[in-house]
Amino acid sequence: MADPADTRDAALLAPIERTGRGFYWTVGLLSLLILWGAVAYWTQFDEGLGVTGLHQPVSWGFYVTNFVFFIGISHAGTLISAILRLSKAEWRRPITRMAEVITVMVLFIGAGQILVDLGRPDRMMNIIRYGRYQSPLLWDATSISAYLTASMIYLYIPMIPDIAILRDRVRKRKLLYSVLAMGWTGSEHQQKVLNRAIAIMAVLVIPIAVSVHTVVSFVFSMTLQPMWRSTIFGPYFVVGAIFSGIAALIVAMLVFRKAYGLHGYLKPIHFRYLGQLLLVMSLLWFYFTFAEYLTAYYGNEPEEMHVFWAKFSGPFWPFFWGMAVTNFVIPVLCLVRLGRHTIGKVLTASLSVTVGMWLERFIIVVPTLSNPRLPFGEGIYFPTWVEWGELAGSFALFALFFVLFTKLFPVISIWEIREGREVGLKEVEERLLTYLPETAEPRHAEPERGW
Amino acid sequence: MALWGMVIDLDRCTGCQACVMACKAENNVPAVGAKEAVRGRIISWMQVLTEEDEEHPGEVKRFLPRPCLQCDDPPCTKVCPVYATYRDPDGIVAQIYARCIGCRFCMAACPYNAKYFNWYRYQKEAPGQNPDVSVRPKGVVEKCTFCHHRLQKARERALAERREVAPGEYVPACAEACPARAIIFGDLSDPGSEVFRLARSPRAFRLLEQLGTKPKVIYLTEGEGRG
Numbered sequence: 285m286a287d288p289a290d291t292r293d294a295a296l297l298a299p300i301e302r303t304g305r306g307f308y309w310t311v312g313l314l315s316l317l318i319l320w321g322a323v324a325y326w327t328q329f330d331e332g333l334g335v336t337g338l339h340q341p342v343s344w345g346f347y348v349t350n351f352v353f354f355i356g357i358s359h360a361g362t363l364i365s366a367i368l369r370l371s372k373a374e375w376r377r378p379i380t381r382m383a384e385v386i387t388v389m390v391l392f393i394g395a396g397q398i399l400v401d402l403g404r405p406d407r408m409m410n411i412i413r414y415g416r417y418q419s420p421l422l423w424d425a426t427s428i429s430a431y432l433t434a435s436m437i438y439l440y441i442p443m444i445p446d447i448a449i450l451r452d453r454v455r456k457r458k459l460l461y462s463v464l465a466m467g468w469t470g471s472e473h474q475q476k477v478l479n480r481a482i483a484i485m486a487v488l489v490i491p492i493a494v495s496v497h498t499v500v501s502f503v504f505s506m507t508l509q510p511m512w513r514s515t516i517f518g519p520y521f522v523v524g525a526i527f528s529g530i531a532a533l534i535v536a537m538l539v540f541r542k543a544y545g546l547h548g549y550l551k552p553i554h555f556r557y558l559g560q561l562l563l564v565m566s567l568l569w570f571y572f573t574f575a576e577y578l579t580a581y582y583g584n585e586p587e588e589m590h591v592f593w594a595k596f597s598g599p600f601w602p603f604f605w606g607m608a609v610t611n612f613v614i615p616v617l618c619l620v621r622l623g624r625h626t627i628g629k630v631l632t633a634s635l636s637v638t639v640g641m642w643l644e645r646f647i648i649v650v651p652t653l654s655n656p657r658l659p660f661g662e663g664i665y666f667p668t669w670v671e672w673g674e675l676a677g678s679f680a681l682f683a684l685f686f687v688l689f690t691k692l693f694p695v696i697s698i699w700e701i702r703e704g705r706e707v708g709l710k711e712v713e714e715r716l717l718t719y720l721p722e723t724a725e726p727r728h729a730e731p732e733r734g735w
Numbered sequence: 736m737a738l739w740g741m742v743i744d745l746d747r748c749t750g751c752q753a754c755v756m757a758c759k760a761e762n763n764v765p766a767v768g769a770k771e772a773v774r775g776r777i778i779s780w781m782q783v784l785t786e787e788d789e790e791h792p793g794e795v796k797r798f799l800p801r802p803c804l805q806c807d808d809p810p811c812t813k814v815c816p817v818y819a820t821y822r823d824p825d826g827i828v829a830q831i832y833a834r835c836i837g838c839r840f841c842m843a844a845c846p847y848n849a850k851y852f853n854w855y856r857y858q859k860e861a862p863g864q865n866p867d868v869s870v871r872p873k874g875v876v877e878k879c880t881f882c883h884h885r886l887q888k889a890r891e892r893a894l895a896e897r898r899e900v901a902p903g904e905y906v907p908a909c910a911e912a913c914p915a916r917a918i919i920f921g922d923l924s925d926p927g928s929e930v931f932r933l934a935r936s937p938r939a940f941r942l943l944e945q946l947g948t949k950p951k952v953i954y955l956t957e958g959e960g961r962g
């Protein structure tokens with residue numbers, strides 16, 4: 285199937301074969317931001333966490349917010365890729381690779397936030413040497429490492445046929461591609477094993493992903509603190525994670541579509557479908573938020589209400605209402621009707637949600653800490669240039685990882701597009717026929733048992 | 736095994752902060768400086784919280800000295816990923832400064848905000864410090880230990896003299912310094928002790944009792960001496 289002479293998908297190989305000026309400008313700009321982050325981190329490492337705006341009682345701020353946010357973004361990969369693969373949605377073909385790349389790259393950034401947050405990063409290995417499994421942080425460490433492992437495998441396996449194409453066609457980096465292609469020839473047996481492996485990983489990666497953001501929420505909900513101790517935090521965080529993940533995926537798709545001229549592959553229809561998915565997640569997110577805040581308000585427990593009013597009308601109101609507008613009002617207005625200006629509307633909604641979900645994580649982490657139960661007075665948190673630097677550096681590092689990936693490997697799965705043309709079309713027709721009442725069940729289908 | 740506890744009589748507390756200063760001197764608690772203090776980074780293992788009296792606003796301030804409450808079911812120890820904070824066999828919640836990774840999860844989990852962080856390296860080895868208490872490096876959490884080093888000293892003395900630790904032999908610095916004798920310390924499991932008797936007083940209550948943390952610092956409500 286992977287005929288090296290096939291030149292129809294040359295556009296997908298172009299970024300790997302040629303490098304334009306835009307690439308160097310992008311890398312230069314990102315490097316500047318990363319440099320800012322690096323200087324910030326070095327300052328913090330040298331002098332202590334005192335260079336941040338953290339204090340007593342707001343002992344967690346930007347870093348923990350970033351941690352929850354970036355780990356949330358990583359859910360783009362599973363949902364889009366695994367669920368669309370399992371449900372045999374044909375429009376997934378140009379999307380899955382990018383979704384999987386986001387997951388892997390952003391997991392590194394997310395896990396890195398914890399290292400940035402530690403007062404003693406030099407003692408990090410204590411987590412393994414003296415690990416206490418009662419602590420939700422250990423659950424996080426376990427779940428995230430499992431997710432990182434699984435999603436790296438899940439990214440790599442469907443890349444093998446593409447790497448083989450690169451090995452045969454691209455004149456650069458022969459050794460790298462030959463090793464990574466693992467002797468792929470595209471034989472029928474190899475293809476069968478590959479499809480089987482992808483299917484297994486797709487099933488495996490979904491429960492792991494759900495567990496990841498559930499235990500991330502447990503960091504908060506296992507404590508006794510007002511507005512943290514909530515039974516719905518697990519699913520609430522997972523929904524928010526998938527929500528922000530889809531938004532990040534759409535933004536990434538639009539960026540690479542523009543940069544690499546992939547208009548032929550990423551069509552308005554793809555963005556319309558993803559936009560509808562984003563709309564559904566926006567409504568679901570609103571439902572969870574509503575349930576969470578209404579129960580707190582109705583219960584009217586004084587300590588919960590301190591935090592509640594701090595968010596609603598207190599010092600955090602711009603963040604709270606900003607979150608409501610960017611996560612709900614803007615996306616719903618943009619996405620309800622996608623008939624015209626699809627791309628513009630979907631992009632607006634996605635950028636809005638990316639900001640909004642960061643605000644949501646912030647509004648969960650900080651107000652609870654700044655309103656202690658005992659009369660200490662309210663702690664107001666102002667991040668310093670160090671925290672802003674880490675935030676900018678983290679985003680830039682993520683973008684840089686992604687851009688470098690696209691220089692080494694195709695950002696859209698070539699063999700899956702070809703498979704769509706050659707096999708998918710026929711398969712879908714056959715499958716469609718089996719749905720219809722006039723057609724008999726295909727012979728290879730499972731015989732019905734019992735009922 | 737003794738169950739060390741403290742009773743704080745709020746009727747006697749004058750808010751003079753002698754306990755706070757005694758604690759700082761005894762435990763080498765660093766002075767962070769005015770700049771850091773404004774940023775909310777004061778370290779004060781014993782802290783006197785103040786609250787406006789609801790019945791006499793603007794006239795009466797109420798004081799609440801708050802050491803670590805040494806919970807019997809501490810929310811902070813459960814969440815520590817490296818066993819750097821734990822409840823020791825004496826019931827005291829300890830902190831291992833040499834192991835703490837500075838994740839501050841225990842600070843986020845403590846409903847009493849009794850844990851403090853070394854945002855910078857506030858302490859330098861200098862003459863005039865208590866040699867019995869280790870100096871904390873930057874980036875770790877520290878907390879009240881009921882002056883645990885005093886218990887160790889009393890134990891060693893008793894062991895050398897081949898006897899049990901006598902009541903009153905082990906008292907934390909704050910209890911010793913209180914001029915109003917508002918802080919009473921002793922063995923909560925000894926029916927003969929004063930803390931045992933006071934802990935069963937009708938005035939006795941525990942801070943945020945409803946959270947089920949089972950603090951071993953017990954307060955006696957104001958009332959009788961109110962003028």
